[in-house]
Amino acid sequence: MIVRVLDLAILGLLMEREHHGYEIRTEVRERLTFGAPLSFGSIYPALARLERAGLVEVADTTSGFASRLSTGSLSGERASLRTLRAGAALGRRGRKVYRITAQGRLSFNELLADPSAGDDSRDFSLRIALAKYLxxxxxxxxxxxxxxxxxxxxxxxxxxxxxxxxxxxxxxxxxxxxxxxxxxxxxxxxxxxxxxxxxxxxxxxxx
Missing domain, CATH: 1.10.287 (Helix Hairpins)
Known part of the structure; x- marks a missing residue:
């Protein structure tokens, strides 16, 4: 159940846009699991597993994500630079930018609509948080x-x-x-x- 919840949360974030690994680590807990106990160390193995399965891929960190962060203003560029530096401080894994693949979108939709989901409250809360996709x-x-x-x-x-x-x-x-x-x-x-x-x-x- 934990693996399914984690996979669904990660794919749900990536349905919105590309994310740095460290962004996923933070937002999964703050936005989608609502502060529930979740090992930060489980995020990167989950990303690696999803990447091996072809559900996510590493985006171009030098152009794709940098251009997405570009705002055209000096204050915005400074904020973007701080974001990139924060990722660098977490090491190579934190600097990777992930995006969902076409197969990942299909798997996300299947997971979200899975009628076999149990009565686990965290699983249900996550599905409601992502219900805009249903x-x-x-x-x-x-x-x-x-x-x-x-x-x-x-x-x-x-x-x-x-x-x-x-x-x-x-x-x-x-x-x-x-x-x-x-x-x-x-x-x-x-x-x-x-x-x-x-x-x-x-x-x-x-x-």
Whole structure:
């Protein structure tokens, strides 16, 4: 599951644009895994694995990425230079610029829409963060599937809370978990209402 989440996160970033290795390392954690425990040391092996599989490739670091960073202003050029120097400080791997391949885009779409995804909360959160790449029908399917899993889990917790052998502390843990699931259900229901009323969330990249 961790490998799939990591691959999906990396490919999702590269769907937007080319990224330095160190950018991927930072943004995967800050933007797509929401500060969840994730070894920075796992990013570069994952990139190497994706490169061997033909899903990502190293772009031209001397022209492609440099031109992308060019802003035409002195302050912008200084900021770009700082970015490049930061990558250099991390060594050769950090200086590499990666981009997704055509095969990588296909694999990303397959991973994102995979109906066999389990009920892992991090996997689901990542899919929602990347949901702009799904069709409305697939987004609704993803939300309804997750909702069904949570409803089942909530029923199990409520049944557990009625057991006589639970002491007050154990019961409080079950109650806390139940409230968390109820909040998740409220959130999912709000997303479903937005989708079903055709009020889709705007793609920030196009705004």
């Amino acid at each position: 069709t409305p029908a697939l987004r609704i399917n993803l939300l309804e599937r997750r909702r069904g899993e949570l409803v089942q889990r909530l029923g199990e917790l409520r049944s557990t809370s009625q057991r006589d052998h639970l002491d007050d502390y154990a019961r409080s843990v079950v109650t806390h978990a139940s409230r968390g699931i109820e909040l998740d259900l409220e959130w999912i229901d709000s997303l479903l209402r937005a989708e079903q009323h055709d009020h889709h969330f705007a793609d920030p990249a196009k705004s």
